[in-house]
Amino acid sequence: MIQIISIGWVLGIATMGKTFPILQSLFIPCIALFTLTLILKWTVLKQIHSVGFKFLQLCAGLSLGITLGYSYADHQLNNRLQLREQQTEQVEVIAYIKNLNEEGEQTIQQKIQVLNRYKEIVQWQAFLRNEADSGSSSVLELGQYYRMQGQILPAHSYATEGAFDQEQWYIQQNVMSGFKVNAIERLSAQQVAALGCGKYLRQQASVFNQVQLWVEQQRLALRYFIKQQPVQHKGLMLALLTGDKSLLNTATEQLFQRFGMSHLLAISGPHVLIFAVLLCWSLHQLIRRYRPQLYLKWPKQYLLIWPFCISVALYCAFVGFEIPALRTLLSCLLISTFILFKQKVRPLNILLFSASMLLIFDPFSILSAAFWLSYGACFVLLRIYQTVEQQRGADELKTRTQYLKMQLKLLIESQWKIFLALFPLMILFFKQMAWITPLSNLFAIPWIGLVIVPLDLLAALCYFIAEPLGSLVFQINDLCLAALLLLMQLLDRLFAPTLQPIAMNFIVWLSVCLGLIILFLPRNVLPKTWAALCFMPLIALDSSKNEFELNILDVGQGQAIFIRDHDQTLMIDMGGNYDESKFSIGKQIILPFLSVQGVSELNQLILTHLDQDHKGGYESIKQQLPIRQVYSNEQLEVAASSRFDYCHQGQNWQWSDRVNMTVLSPKAENLPYANAEKNEMSCVMYVQVKNAQPYQNFLLMGDAGWQTEYQILQDYPDLKVDVLVLGHHGSRHSSAYAFLKQLKPKVVIASAGFHNRYGHPSQITLQRLKQLNIPVLSTVQQGSIQFIRHANGQMQLHYAREQRQWLKRATAKLKS
Structure with missing residues (x-):
């Protein structure tokens, strides 16, 4: 029960x-x-x-x-x-520094405890310039108080299905806002008390808080020590030791990502267990050689449990009691309790009880991908442990060769089982997978686990005892890291591994999960052949049964629209960041969204024009996403698998007996002027969905302005529009009063970015709409906006920001 x-x-x-x-x-x-x-x-x-x-x-x-x-x-x-910030403003705060910062090439991210914003203390993420020339890697010192002036930067996610949810991450990390620091003044304890924060001063003087502060200071000192060492891979060394990526260079991090081994750069259960197991194994060898009589008084498992748990606890303290380490600590304590009380160790029970205990103390860890991935991996490892224990009684290992063969078999078996078991979770959280991961883990995990991490730990312990000895061990470990990276670079050249986007909708994903659960359940619980039935949707799902849907995606300051009917798929624009190399709209939003929709190929892409905020996303993913036909108002270099053609007035696509799409502008004879007048020459699309209520006529304006609007009214005087996607993101130079008055759409939509520098949608445009009593939706307030036609012909509206409480905004809603 x-x-x-x-x-x-x-x-x-x-x-x-x-x-x-x-x-x-x-x-x-x-x-x-x-x-x-x-x-x-x-x-x-x-x-x-x-x-x-x-x-x-x-x-x-x-x-x-x-x-x-x-x-x-x-x-x-x-x-x-109730404590998070939602508006940008200039403020002055009193802050305390209790956590280690994270250094970047240009900025330093520092969690700060803000004392004077609310009655209770809140945590913000401060962003400071990394002034490397000052000789210090951190402007703010641990254990100190500061008066800071700066700008509040509220978290605002791209509310598109499948995209990274920054607001969720802030909530999970207990960060109530970002904060761009402009000015800093250090405060004494007397000044802090005079400002009314004396209660917090007394709290920080407690033994527990002082121990926490000491641990953070030691971690910072260790970072500085490694930074000063004459080694090449100091960033990787520090990341594997404490999970701190401050010194890690981008090239190394990307190499680990391509091999699907990014999890090794964060502190997790295996790191903790490797240390504890190695320590207990060493202790066991010493006892067996010099004091075997101890095992006559206390059985081996009872005697070694205590040093094992102490080792895990020490490592957790060493890495600052991070949540992944705490998960391992709870699991180890529960397993130890079961063993001490002579109860059978049941993997599912251990995981359930430790997860339940963790969620009592930190329920927000449920939002972390690491929570699910670590517990998934632990379940598989415990199941393997059970299998080995069952076979040990039947198979006696007589030689060292047999023992080594068994260990190699166990390593290979554990890697492919973990890969399969975590496959659905990787798709759910990351929408991509590196197929070389099981192979790379075969050599990387033993080398890292048995050589690099132990040497890292030994070097860190030596650092606290004798710094020269610690420096020597770090240098030896640097050679081991060099060997690892050399092999990875060799495999990188041979196989050129990449993270492949995987398209899988929820129904398929759920069926795969059920199938894998059946495979990993103990024998005789359920027939394993049932798993094959669960995998059938992977090949049997009929995409021709999809209902019509039109999605205006939240891509920030840009536009991207996805349309699907039956097995036909089309995108109109793909958004684009001003610098796709720093943050790629295509890779971080478009591909994950298509993956969630189960779309691995597009039939058509229409780029209304070639401004960066409309076509930048396509440029970054055109080699990864197959697209049969690409249209635009200007010549564009497309992937080898795609065909290109110009879009112009009169083009028509009849997808089915209910969906028709027409290009209303530009005229074919005006295409030579597209380069000079990109906005006015935008491809304007008109989508009709027959027998749909209350929305069946959609007009998508691209970046077209008044000139194009006037021409459309002349060419199509009887045009009926239910939904209008505003031209140029709601700019004051589009959506003329006469245009809106004649069309009188039931709803208009502005695709714009949060606090964008252009002020879109313009207040002038919003005033015109208000005068005409036309409701306005925006991707800023609603996130991605979906129109989906149901079998009864009803066209229903869905807003992405209605899906989670932290995404909701206080705005008026439209009824479907």
Whole structure:
């Protein structure tokens, strides 16, 4: 029963950010039902073993866990959301520095404790210039107080399905805002007390907070020590030791990403376990050689449990008690408890109980990809451990060769099993996969785990005892890292690995998850052949049954529109960042969105014109995304698999008996002027969806302005428009009053960026719309906006910012 409640608890916490009124109303009834089943079991039905009653108990326990988890998560989230910033403004704050910073090439990111913003302390992410010439890598010192002036930078995500959710990351990290620091003044304790923050001064004087501060100071000192060493791979060395990527160069990080091994650069369970296992193995060898009689008093597993747990706890303290390390610590403590009390170690129970305990202390860790990936990997490793233990009794290893063969087999088996088990989670969180990962892990994990990490730890311990010895060990480890990178670079040249985007919609993803769960369940629980049925949607899903949908994607200051009907797919523009090499709209938003939609190839792409904010995303992904036909108003270099043609007035595509698309502008004879007048020569698209209500006629204006609007009114005087995507993101030079008045759309949409420098959509344009009583939606307020036609002909509206509580904005909503 405890297991069922734990499952429900984790599932309930996993709903964080979602709103389910039914769960709120069922809270008291679930408690009452569970209590009633317990009373019945202990009294009336004590001697009765009814299958129906057991099923009722399971349902009651699961429901209780879900409602408890949902209520707890909702309460914690609402408390945190009340403290986040949502508006940009200039402020002055009093801040305390208690966490290690993260250095970048140009900026330093520093979490600061803001003391004077609210009644309680809030944490912000401060951004400072990295003044390397000053001789110091950090402007702010640990354990010090400062008065800071700067600009609040609220988190604002690209609210597009599949894209990275910055607002969720801030919530999970307990960061209430970004903060661009302009001026800093150091404060003494007396000044802080005079400013009314004396209570916080007393809190920081406690033993626990002083220990935390000491740990952070030692980590910072270790960073400085490694930075000064005459080694080539100091960044990789520090990242593998403490998870601190401040010294890691971009080329090395990208190399690990291409091999799908980025997880090795962060502190995780394997790092902790490697240290503890090696230490206990060494201790075991010493006992066996010099004091074997100790095993006559205490069995080996009981004697070594204590140093094992102490080792894990020490390493957790060494890396600043990061959440991944704490997960390992909780799991190890639970396993140790099971062993000490002579209970069978059940992997699922260990994972459930440790996850439940962790979520009590930090429910927001459920939002982290690391939470799910680490527990998935732990489950697979524990299942492998169980299998090995079962086989050990039957297979006696008589020679060292047999032992080594078994270890090699175990290594290979664990890698492909972990790869398969974590495949759905990698697709869910990252939408891409490196197929070379199992192969690269075969040599990287043993080399890192058995050589590099132990040497790193030994060097760090020597640093605290004798710095010259620590320096020597770090230099030896640098040679080991050089060998690893040399092999990776060789494989990089031979195989040229890349992260491949994978398209998989939710139905397929869920079926794959169920299939893998069946495969990894213990034998005789469910027939393994059932897994094959779960994998059928991978090849049998009929894309021709898709309903019509039109999505105006949130790509910031730009435009990207996705249209699908049955098995036909089209995009109109793909957005674009001003510098796609720094942040790629194509790779970070377009590809993940298409992956979630299960789209691996586009039939058509229409680039309305060649401004960066419309075509930049395409340039960054044209070699990765197959597109059959590309259209634009100017000649464009396309991938070898694509064909190019000009878009011009009169072109028409009849996708089905219900969807028709027409190009209204520019005229073919005006295309030679497209380079000089990019905006006015934008490809204007008109999409008609027959028998759809209340929206069936869509006009997509690109960046066209008044001149094009006037021409469209002349050429198409009877044009009917229900939905108008404003020209030029709602600029005051588009959407003329006469144009809007004649068309009188039911709703208009502005695709623009949060606090964009152009002020789009323009206040003048918004005033025109207000005078005409035309409702306005924007990707800033609603995120991605989806129109989807259902089988009954109803065209329904969906807003991406309605999907999670932290994404919601206080705006008027349109009814479908």
